[in-house]
Amino acid sequence: MATASVTTPEGEGEVERGAKARTRRAILEAAATVLAADGSASLTAVADAAGVGRTTLHRYFPERVDLVRALAQHTVAETDRRYREARPDDGDPVAALRRIAEALLDLGPVLMYLYSEPLIAQDAACQAVLEGGEDPLDRLLDRAAPALRPDLPVAWVRRAFWSLLYTAWEAVREDEMARHEVLEALMATFTAGVLAPQRAAPGSR
Known part of the structure; x- marks a missing residue:
């Protein structure tokens, strides 16, 4: 203008x-x-x-698509900021996973909206914004590999983490579970399923 x-x-x-x-x-x-x-x-x-x-x-x-496109960019920038604050490259990798889960928990509603919004699906630029760039979770899971069950591919572990995070978002929105309860349930389910038997999941950040 x-x-x-x-x-x-x-x-x-x-x-x-x-x-x-x-x-x-x-x-x-x-x-x-x-x-x-x-x-x-x-x-x-x-x-x-x-x-x-x-x-x-x-x-x-x-236009509405201008707002949706800008919202996608804004949300990706906020996701990147929260990833940085979660310090995925620092310390125990399982504790870092917990920090990531906590950092992304509040972004669930807007991310669920963006990934289901038809204007996003019809806009290549929007899709590129949401799908582009490196996901720090991949780097973190590579670092966590020694603590993971050897019979589970890392790609499966990654999908399991995101699926549980999606479930956590729904639990907060639909079941009105408390934020701390959802976080504890997510990490308990995830670590019980993917960690090697001798590895105990840390209970704090």
Whole structure:
């Protein structure tokens, strides 16, 4: 969108850009909550949740697909940030898996929405955003290999972890299980199934 050229005091442009960035982030965070709860929710509902007008939302995201594409990018960036905070390359690999599970637990609703959203399936750019890049979990599972059952392929272990994480998301949303209960159940099920018999799973981070 073109903007008018005006003379402003030094530094005001940076403030404006900061305000625009905050508004954009507020819209995306509102979209993550609203669309995760109801994928068919209107853009007006997103605007209301963000505390902005429909016109303002359309200035940032003219079409619904623009919002969905930006939400995918925003969610991937947030996932990457949480991966970093979980420190997958540090310390005991099983404890690191627990940190990853905890870090990604709250992103479940928006990730479930994005992977089931038809606009994503129809948009190659969106798919590339969600599927591209290295998954730190792969690197971590390679590091954890000595602690895993030798009869289970690492690819199977990876799928098992993601399946349990998906189940954890559903348990929070549909069964209203407490967050800490879900995390404990996830790790107990996962470690009992994939760890070598002599390996005891650590109970803390």
